Amino acid sequence: MRMHNVTPDRREFICGLLGSLASAGIADQAFAQNSHPMGPSQPFSFEGLIERAKQRSAEPYKQPYRPAPEIVSKIDYATHGKIVFKADQALNANGPGAYPIEFFHLGMYFPKKVSINLIESETSQEILFSADYFDMPKDSVARGLPSDAGFAGFRLHESRRRKDWKHQDWMVFLGASYFRSIGSLNQYGLSARGIAVDVSVPTPEEFPDFVEFYIDPARKEGDPTFVYALLDGPSISGAYKFAVIRTDGAVMDVDARLFARRPIQQLGIAPLTSMFWYGEYNRMRLIDWRPEVHDSDGIALWTGKGERIWRPLNNPRRVVTSSFQDTNPLGFGLLQRDRNIENYLDGVNYDRRPSLWVQPLHDWGKGSVQLVEIPTQDEIHDNIVAFWVPEQAIEAGTSLNFRYRLHWRAEEPFPAEQLADVFATRIGRGGEPGQDHTATPDAVKFVVEFEGGALAGLTTEAPPQGTASTSRGMLTDVIVEPIPRTERWRARFDLKGADGVDPVELRLFLHIGEQAFSETWAFQFWPDQPAG
The missing domain is CATH 2.60.40.10 (Immunoglobulins)
Known part of the structure; x- marks a missing residue:
């Protein structure tokens, strides 16, 4: 049985982390509010990032840098919770950009260094790590990390014009190729990720990493924040462009350029990852006192022929993959339709978890939306995965381009008005x-x-x-x-x-x-x- 969490942090760790860390960031000359060490200026373009991804796919795979594993392995949940980024270091805390940006410290569940760079015009500079950015206990084991330790990821906070921006973020990139948003109801839930590789085939699942980020911050509210990412894994490399806009929820335009390093049995495009323990139709007696426990309660599909399908989720006895064959799908998503708090009755806000809808921005051709359901005995693991699998065989050297829009909202963005x-x-x-x-x-x-x-x-x-x-x-x-x-x-x-x-x-x-x-x-x- 495979457990599909956002690395082991999926539930308890990341939820606590997002609620406890202070906001932070670093500014370059264009956002000169603080003085922080930066790497040398380098030319940057999306086309150049695509070429680098293509070149990587032709070379042997190299594992991302894991700084001082003997130290990072000791930075558990409790230790990490005491490492707090200094609020006055937040990128755009005082402008001119709209959304302050915080960076995450390495830890047991995020042991790999992720290079994070700021874009100015057509150049970029790496944000260099320093322990001085963090408040931590004098005896914290994290003080022993080397100067090149780097960061684990980052998050976007609400507009700096809001008094509560230091305590409310709305978009997170953290762990492997995972990212997520609070949507319309200000509550984290399910996640998306850059790619899924061999989720439900006999070979072990692969978790490629975003190894480099390049951020072009939004200048004013409503403008997109552009995030570029270099992805790498044993079987695939890729270059991503995310245009992230804070609306009543969040909207992300994704341009993914992918290059296979070796054959892939099951390549999942636009993968969504969620949790379903039980609902009104499969509650297990004497297991838990709450009426329902889930981040999502169904998958919705809008087929290329216009049919609308709703498939309630299951917590099966064994791993099950369901395939919905289609040509040029109009959309699919994992939704949380049940918004009645009386059906949950706990303090973790399952009634406010976001729904996530995938809208293709061009014809995807033939393939299938695949839903993978994995048995679980509790709510701390993501056991639901949904993604698009192209019909074409993925051989070494295959290149692919998929463009799509992600809608993080409370409800499905394109309801069929006349259909119940x-x-x-x-x-x-x-x-x-x-x-x-x-x-x-x-x-x-x-x-x-x-x-x-x-x-x-x-x-x-x-x-x-x-x-x-x-x-x-x-x-x-x-x-x-x-x-x-x-x-x-x-x-x-x-x-x-x-x-x-x-x-x-x-x-x-x-x-x-x-x-x-x-x-x-x-x-x-x-x-x-x-x-x-």
């Missing part, structure tokens, strides 16, 4: 209330609730119909009815005779005649896994 969304999925024993359920011991009832779209104007005199299908077993007739005292409708049916250990693929949608009134609900049901 899936509101909830519920599972129980088959049959009807008051009946002898021993007569249908193998029947399982599914209830799918829909909300919004054209459903609002329908009545029981002209209700929608439901069409359902299954990959195994038999389905009873679908009953569609309004839910009393709500504006929702539900479709319910029983599944019979679907024995075995393999999953059953179910599909359902609402319609009147040939006109669809809902997105397609697609569900993977495990007959041998109790619903709750």
Whole structure:
């Protein structure tokens, strides 16, 4: 079993880190608010970075620099929490740029040096590390790091015009090729990453690193911050251009130029990484007191043919990869649709976790959106991964270019206005209330609730119909009815005779005649896994 965390820091470490560190940064001559040592000026262009990535892919892979591993391995969560960047060192703390920038110290979970550079016009300078940028205990083991230790990553803070900017960041690049944003509801949750390599194939998964960053800060609020990154791993190198804009959430335009160093079985483009422990339809009794625990509750797809699909997430018994074949997809994303705090009831704000939508900015051709679900027994690991896999074989020397836009928001950015969304999925024993359920011991009832779209104007005199299908077993007739005292409708049916250990693929949608009134609900049901 593979655990897909943002390196081991994924939950407890990074969440605590983002809440405890003070903001910081370094300025060059163009942002001369402080005096900090900088490396020599070097020419910079995205075209030059692309060429460097291409050249790297033709050379043997070299591991990133790990400064003083005997020291860094001792900088655990508690030790790292006492290493605080000095707030008055923040890049753009006093202008002229809009968003102050902080840099992260190395630690047990971030042991590799990442070169961070500032761009001015067509040149760049590396920001040189110094322990003087940090407040730390006099006896901290981190004081023994060498002068070339470097930083682990960086984060963008809210506008310096806000009084709380020192305590509120909105975008983080930290760990391997991971990055994430707080979205519209000011809460971190799922992550994105630059690339995914062999997530669910027999060979070990590979985690390429962003080894160099080049930052061109936004001059005023609403302007993009440009972040350029050099990616390198055993199988692939790449050059990335991120145009990051703070809106009501966050929007990122990504231009990825990729060069394969060796053959890759499964190359994941625009990968999203999240956590799903349990929801209303698969809660495990006596495991945890909360009604639901997840960063995301489903994957939404907008296919190249225009179909809208909602697939609730699972915590399966074994690693499962689901493939949705497509040509030129219009978008996909991992969403957190359930915003009712009563369904979580804890203090970590699962109801405010962002949704993340991938919008291709050109034709991606043939391939598949793949969803990987990994068993987990708790909430500290990311066990959900979604990405696009191109149909073409990735051989040594293959070059690829993918452009896409990431939307970090509360809701899906391009809803189908006339189609109802899936509101909830519920599972129980088959049959009807008051009946002898021993007569249908193998029947399982599914209830799918829909909300919004054209459903609002329908009545029981002209209700929608439901069409359902299954990959195994038999389905009873679908009953569609309004839910009393709500504006929702539900479709319910029983599944019979679907024995075995393999999953059953179910599909359902609402319609009147040939006109669809809902997105397609697609569900993977495990007959041998109790619903709750």
